Amino acid sequence: MNFFLYSLLVLSVSIVLLMLTSRSKKTSEIIFLISQVTGCVLALISAVHVFVSRVPINYRSNFRMPVGEFYVGVDFLSAFFVLTVTVLFSLAGVYGYSYLKEYEKKNLGAHYALYNLALISLLLVVTAKNAVLFLIAWEMVTLSSYFLITFYDKEKAVRKAGYLFLIATHTGTFLLWIMFLLMARQSGSMNFDQMALSSFPLPLTGLLFILGVIGFGVKTGFIPLHIWLPHAHPVAPSHVSAVLSGVMIKMGIYGLMRIIGIIKDFPEWCAVVLLLIGMISGVGGVLYALGQHEIKKLLAYHSIENIGIIALGMGIGLWGQFYHNEFVALVGYAGALLHVFNHAVFKGLLFLSAGSVIRSTHTGEIDHLGGLLKRLPWTGHLFLIGSLSICGLPLFNGFISEWLVFRALFEGIFDSQMNALVFSSLSIIALALIGGLAAACFAKAFGAVFLGNSRSVENAQVKENPLLMCAPMVVLGGICLWIGLFPATMVFFALDAAATISSVKIPPAVAGAIMIPLLTVILVLVIFTMLVAVLFLFKRIAMKSLPIERASTWGCGYSVPTSRMQYTAASFAEPILQIFRNVLGFDVKGSKPKGYFPKEEKISSHVLEASEDLIFRPIFQGIEFLTAKLKIIQYGYTQLYLLYIFIFLLILLIWKMV
């Protein structure tokens, strides 16, 4: 426990120091680097210690606030999330230090202080054992993220994104307050372990579940509550985007899992709701991603898709928990948890490499880039590793977590007592569709940005990024590969955390049943790698005696091919979007060239955001309309307002008399 508290102490001190030295750039940078890495390492040690010693740790301070107390504890679930937070925050912080180094005109010390503040609040959120502490830390996360997002606040789009983020998160927090107050009233205490001991009547659990799903779902990005995500993530600086997408979204998942762990018995329809949310978010997220032109927005939508996959794992886990099928519950939750960690790692990697690209080329538009693999080799290859991981392809970590979720879903079909056939099959089909579409989307993104020829002239002069930006990405890529080939450690961590949620002990047979097929998978992958090596060697030996020629790509009969004739990313995604055109809406501006001697024409199309335009914009316009009606009581005359006060006073006096 001491390590954890020391890390909090180090980080708090660093915040104060950074605020004080924010004028001097060099000092603040050094303080930031040291404090941030130290804090993360200390917290990481405490988390790993919990897993290794298999004993959860608690700390309760004697300082009593009017409501709530400072009660933190690291059990397996919290340790897992502490692991995720610290790994990504430290690496993104090192990257951010290098990324912002040449950004001259800002008070960087304040930004670093806020980064550390975000880190502390996240650590408190995942370890809080008291509802009030949880909500205070939650609020701190929101505020620090707001300032981190609006770093480039000279631009209007950034400010608007920040407002949207604040409003959306606070709506969710409001519902969370109601939920926690209801839980506290039922159990008589604000502490989580007290709540876990009391029992909740069935209608109440349904209500709490709905409040939790909406409240946490706004933060997490379930469709249709996700509308702030595609605006906020792209406008933030890249290390902040990585941390937002990788970690802060997962706080909603942590909250849901903690609630499930506390209120153990949910009605069956809750699992159905989670599965449906998972399906819709997963497929919707990747379809919207296919239609994006800008690389960070594309990655933001992919976060929504992965949250959908996590929700699928949680849904089937909850279903298994309801029917006391321990295997399905454990494997479902373990799959969701492992995907939380995996997504943090590979999404962080992707955002960081996208940031490198943007920093080198000063643009994020996919259709303006091209051919960057030769110019930015480190960035490009690490983006490739990230893409392979996020598509769930074998050899990397995405495959392992998707495997676990598939396992839970298939076992859910086989258990005839569970009546899960229809929804499990639908989820499996949705998961297969998500995998295929994600592969298409990342083939588009990687191919259009890094391969082929450069589509605009400026890209010919880009240079690779400095070491301190590439090194964190290499570490993240290494983690992807490590989990993909040696999944045992992380799978066991995830199983331990899953056991905490479903409050079962892990039967020894479960571990074997999960690991043995996984080990065979690894064996097959090792044979696969050896085969690749053998085939490569054959080719290499044979090519020594055969002629090799280098020429430009065959131009299909064009006499003067240009780089603009390449397939663009938008054209690549067009057939898929055409198939799903009833699900997505398109907004096409401009027209085709007309006549025999057409003049210049422009055409642009983008995918409409259905939730924003069909659900939230009308709601807010309606609220605005209604509140406009209320303006009649505001005339601006002070006398009128005094009259209001006088009338109200009269009413009170009359009421008292009666």
Add this chain to the structure above:
Amino acid sequence: MWLELELVLIILLGIIILGNNRLGTMIQLFALQSFILSTTPLLIHPGKHAVVMAVVTIILKVLLMPWLLFWAIRHASIRREVQPLVGYGKTLILGGFLMGAAFLISAKLDLPVQETSNLLVPTAFSLVMIGFLLLVSRFKAITQVIGYLVMENGIFLFAILLLEKTPLLVEMGILLDIFVGTLVMGIIVNHINQEFRSASTLNLTNLRD
């Protein structure tokens, strides 16, 4: 087991008719479906009644009516269907949903089907649904006739359940009805074509005020 195989083939042919846009192919598939259908009474209640039913169905639905429909399309010189109301892909998905609904309804209805397969009622319902879908979503008159005939096939499957009870005369009456209906429809299609120079039923909306 053979009965179930035949029922599955009938459904399969129904789905293929739903996704097709060539009129000639649709008529041939319908003829094949009716042929398989006509052998089903022989598998359920073998006997003189069933043999008579099978022979009459073959003569009417496999030989005469397809010939009639081919005559109609040859005279109206149409070969293909235009784009249906909702598009082929969506029609197929809708057909899938309706078949799911058909299976659900037949599970709830719980008709006495002990001697036969419990796929009989769902197949019959599915054919009715597919026939209705064809009727509603297609524009050419001939396709609507084919939809009507597919629906008739479904009702025939229902009737097989009651084969012992219904007198032969009633069955014959129904078949005669269908035959005359198709004959009239064929003649009308020809006349529509002569009048409007096309066989699309959209032109019939000219008749309203």
Add this chain to the structure above:
Amino acid sequence: MLPVLLHISVVMILSPLLLGIIGKTKAFFAGRWGPPLLQPYYDIVKLFRKGNVYSTTTTWIFQAAPIISLATVLISAVLIPMGSFKAPLSFWGDIILFAGLYGLARFFLVIAALDTGSSFEGMGASREATFSCLAEVVLFLDFIILALLSKKFVLSEMLEANILSSWPLFGPVLLLVGASYFLVLLTENSRIPIDDPATHLELTMIHEVMVLDHSGWDLAYILYAGAMKLFVLGGLFLNILIPSHGLSPMAQTISFWGGMIVLAVGLGAVESCMARLRLNRIPQLLIGAFVLALVGLLIILVKGV
């Protein structure tokens, strides 16, 4: 180790023969003698003797894609039972690995096509990505049905549940699954009516145009991988349709290899009798395959298996 090598070598030796049989069948339908049965072997050997031309735009990905594609198919061959040869490697969820490996190979082929920076390859890559998404969904639905019928999720055990005595119960469903899987087979291997493996026009190509720029050893690897993929997926198809488990080894061998020849002739017949569909009809075909499998699932629900 030995069964693995045996399995792989059988696949490697016999798969181009499948292409040869298809070629002979098409020639028969067209009223000509056609190329010799061993022509695909000659083609591959000829390509192994040629040098390569690499475009200056491409990177190592272009050279890696054919190798990964071939390695994938070789590994996946180890998971399929062939007649009396049992699958050397089988474990829970090997189907997911199967689909994942094919996804990996396809991903690399697609980005290798984008690597050349030419609009032809980009077009083929885009179409291939589209249709494979839908085909994968149908494939997973077929696997769900097979898993439900056999209550297991190990590929060889799922197929072993397909025995003669269970056909009265499962027969119609297996027929529907077989029909649906056949359409997936056609899509994955780019045969008519999805794609035309014989022409090289941009209008009719999906897979062919994606690999247009490869030459020499790369093209040999890709051709070989294509033949083996057809063999492996065709073997899976036969296992679904022919209830061979439980019979004598002789009967199993004859039914499998005889079935392969019949499958090759059937594919040749389909290619000769049909034309390639318009591109916007292909998703509808795949949706039709999905609906077929869905009906199979509904039948299982009704019968309460």
